[in-house]
Amino acid sequence: MSGSDEDHTDGEDNVFLNLVARVIRKPLYRFPGQWGHETYEPRIYRSLGTILRNATSEEFDAFIMDFIHFARTAQARLDMQFYMEFINVCTNTILHWVFARRCSADIVRKLMERTSVFLQDQTNNLAIAWRCFTPIYSPSPVGGVTPLMFVAQNRQYDVLKVLLQYGMLEKERRPTYIIISVLFNPPRLEALDERCHATVTRELRDCMALCFRVLSHVSMSDIEMQIGYGRKPLIEDWRDHIPPSRYKDPCELTHLCRMVVRTSLLARGRLPDGIKSLPLPTLLQGYLNLES
Structure with a gap:
């Protein structure tokens, strides 16, 4: 993450720091352990839903940067159990709005641009494209996917x-x-x-x-x-x-070559952005990027 990204998310205007303060109604460093996530989940859902319902891709980019900054820094400030519960509820809400409600390729691309770097470690809280989510407040059989x-x-x-x-x-x-x-x-x-x-x-x-x-x-x-x-x-x-x-039948040689190149880039965490840096014609770059 660049220094400018860090600067963007520093300060008290972070969406998630402000949400924590509203959820617990107490200073960040003191959390009543008897609370469970079911107490504050509806408030998180409503608050984040208000932001995500009509967010542009640029607004979503700023939003997800706030989430990344919060997830990486708030652990030292909060009770660990509350931190994990809060992160899980926020992740579930974000995935619900991005994939089940908005269904926007531009929004999803912003999400992947910002979080794909964390996908190498599936246990990372920010590897959210790996996380299962449920369509919140919906009696749907597709929950937990x-x-x-x-x-x-x-x-x-x-x-x-x-x-x-x-x-x-x-x-x-x-x-x-x-x-x-x-x-x-x-x-x-x-x-x-x-x-x-x-x-x-x-x-x-x-x-x-x-x-x-x-x-x-x-x-x-x-x-x-x-x-x-x-x-x-x-x-x-x-x-x-x-x-x-x-x-x-035997697989096409061109497709096997595509798989080898993509696998190599994926192992280095450079897929798909690394395709553009390859010394290949635009047509072949598009082929590697699944355009044809």
Whole structure:
């Protein structure tokens, strides 16, 4: 983080420091241990929701920088149990608004720009793209999912593309399950009301094609197992939308080269920004960045 970033978040105007003060209604260094997070979670949700509901990408950038600064410095000021509970509630609220409510690729890109550096350590509080979240105050069965899984389940193509550009699918231990989420998870009723079935089907096919720009192999047995369990794919011709080179034929050499380069950049924490520094034509840089 640059010095200017640190300066931006210093001082009493930090959103989260101010929120702590309002939540506990006491000085930061004294916290009544008998309180539980259920006491202040609604206040956090309302306060952060007011900010995130209509925030521009620039405003969100300042917001997430406040969160990063708070997470890195407030631990020394607060009771450890309260600090962890507060961070968890804030993280859940942020992910809920970013992925379940706003669904904006620009907002997600800002989130990844600021937090992808922390993804190498999944235990880091700021590796929030790894964290599971729940759609708060919503009786939804998708509670407790990672952002990537949630986006795949809801086939948010533009947001999915951002997450994949930052290497989130390469980091998955069972990447075929992302394909399964795209292929089997039915759309929410309100989403189906807003978009016709043909649109949902097109989004499904586009999201699957996007994932195949990352993967070299898909486990057909895992997909067929879901059908054996009684689940029904959202499209009948699903096999036609999985390239043979992803499950039976040799994979394309160009794609294997893309995987090697992306894996190397990902290991260095330079994906996708490092692509621009490679001595390659613009067309090949776009290919590496999953544009085609």
